[in-house]
Amino acid sequence: MEWYSECWAYVLYSQGFRDTDRVFIPFGYNIFVAFWGAHYAAEKIGCEVVPGGVLDTKARVLKMQELKCTAFMATPTYVLGMADIARNRLGIDIAKELTIEKITCAGEPGASISTTKRRMEEAWGAKVYDHIGATESGAWSYECTEQPGGVHINEAFFLVEIEDLETGELITEPNRVGKMIITALDRTAKPCIRFDSKDVIRWANFTCDCGRSFRLIHGGVLGRVDDITKVKGVLLAPTAIEEVVRSIAELGDEYEVVVSKKGDIDDILLKVELLPGKEGEEEFVLARLKDQLRIKTNIGYRIETHPYGSLPRYELKARRFKDLRVKGG
Ligand SMILES: [Zn+2]
Missing domain, CATH: 3.30.300.30 (ANL, C-terminal domain)
Incomplete structure (x- = not known):
């Protein structure tokens, strides 16, 4: 869990989370390791974390408003779903009446799809950042505050390789799609060595102005091998x-x-x-x-x-x- 949180801390820090933030997590975590990783990572950075699992959607929106939360994390589907309920059931203009500045998205590709990202950012009046991880491997990527059109690989902890979908040949050139093969470099409790994630990705042909040298993939995860x-x-x-x-x-x-x-x-x-x-x-x-x-x-x-x-x-x-x-x- 310590390792998982450290991976997540890279994600949140790159997205501008600091010790002045109050972070809302609108889900019950139960045994879901990713949200615990996110929770502990936010605390590690010094944020105040508010777990909103027991509330329904309306109560979550009102709680974020009451506590003047500055950030939250959710799937793109739920980011839009909460906005819909705030607008149509509560009559709240969340972009104006709430104080959310940044939203970390995970679980679905939406934050790397430009039109979906725009809908979320306009609804909340906030910056929306993608994060892609998986229970099997860990928090392996993040979009930084520069929003360069792709996500950085969290290369402090992971080796990512891309293989041709049919031949298995390693792809090193940009813009050619393949499936991601991932190794968690120091995960010991459950080793993850050249795991076939079935995520379809491609290397970017650009670098990022944030100055991080961790490699970028273009447009996030494009789909699952099975979905394409x-x-x-x-x-x-x-x-x-x-x-x-x-x-x-x-x-x-x-x-x-x-x-x-x-x-x-x-x-x-x-x-x-x-x-x-x-x-x-x-x-x-x-x-x-x-x-x-x-x-x-x-x-x-x-x-x-x-x-x-x-x-x-x-x-x-x-x-x-x-x-x-x-x-x-
Ligand atoms: Zn960057």
Whole structure:
């Protein structure tokens, strides 16, 4: 746990957490090692930590307001979910009425998807930073306050290698995607040596103005080896769909993708919600969505609009991509 917290302390310090911060953690940790690591790391830096696990979402927002918290940590899904509840159920403008300055995101790729990041930053009036870790390995990466368009590998503790998805050849050049193979350099209780994380990443072709020499990966984790699937013969990363949906201001944050087979042909259905008051613009919005999807993913979609608030909401990791062609999809 000491080692895990030390890894996390690198993450939080690089994102500007200092001993003047009051940090809210809106989850119960139970036996979930990452949040304990984050909690102890924030204390190590000197922050005051407020665990908000027993509260519901409304009470968490009000508690952050009451205590003038300056930072919190959550999945991107929940960062947007809390904003939605604050706005629509509590009538609070969190960007103005709360004092949150920075948010550390983990558990999903959203903070490295530019359109999702923008939605979160605008809703909270705060900087949003990505952190990628895994229980099997540890807190292996972070985005720093420069927000360079990628995350630094936490190279004080981890060796990261990238292997070609098909041949296993080591990739050292930038911009070529492969899967991450990770070694925790001094993890002893549960050694982690050349672990196949199944995360798809690529080296960046830029350096960071923060001055850290730890290497960068471009755009965070692009998906899981299992998520990057062929639909209609085209390789599709679910993060590309998210990037498009969240780029269209008239659409709500939630969406769902269902891939199925109609006979021998793949069918891809995208469900979206129009924001309240935008119903009259449906035709125009959907035409734009279709165009952008075709440009960014090279696939045609069936699109359905659903009433605002009717698609599933999630507190931790979302399951918005459902592939019914595979068992358990
Ligand atoms: Zn940096």
